[in-house]
Amino acid sequence: MYIRKRDAIDRNLIAALEEDARISTSELARKLGVARSTVNERIARLEREGVIMGYSAIVRPELDVQETRTMLFITCNRAHWSRIVSTLESYPEIHECVTVSGNYSLMCTVRTPCAEDLDALVEEVAAIPGITTIDTMVVLASKFARNATISAPQPAPRLQLAS
Incomplete structure (x- = not known):
């Protein structure tokens, strides 16, 4: 499927939806x-192309039910990369998995109801198989969080009508 480059309207539309x-x-x-x-057509296209993957409620962490939030820093054998990522994706407690630079291969954001579930x-x-080390860092408190935007909103070009 051809995915076209995002113009200013797409970028501003995405930024507005990320905000609200x-x-x-x-x-x-x-x-x-x-x-x-135009907005309806753009949203439908961005959804079709997988740019907009869904819509969700953002819950203020300190008001959410008690849970343990943790970062898993994983070192793994790259020969097993896709199988490892696929297996990690099957765990509903793992909310995000990203590749990172430095001493680790992957970082996963995890939410579990309690420390015992995290341990399990x-x-x-x-x-x-293929995972060599895991370091865990438990989140103690959230100081702030924001939604990431793909790029800073830019003014949409205005068409000049001929007089």
């Missing part, structure tokens, strides 16, 4: 200076 996924298409159209049908998860993950 519940914003109406009418409000998006007003903010972006385009027709509501770490034991299971450590047993995955």
Whole structure:
């Protein structure tokens, strides 16, 4: 599937949705200076292309049910890379898995109901063939969090109508 390069309207649309996924298409159209049908078409295309993967509620961590949030720093054999990542993806407690530079291969963001569940998860993950080491860092407190944007919003080009 051909995925076209993002223009200013796409980037601004994505940034607006990251800021408030519940914003109406009418409000998006007003903010972006385009027709509501354009917003609907763009959102549908971005969803089709997999750029917009879904919409979710962002829960304030300190008000959420008690849970243990942890970062797993994993070193693994790159020959088993895709199988390891696929296996990690099967754990619902693992919310994100990213490649990192430095001494580790992967970093996973984990949420478990309690430390005992975290311990059991770490034991299971450590047993995955190809994983050589796991270091864990438990999150003590969240000082702030923000949604990442793909790029800073940019003004959409305005068409000049001929007089």
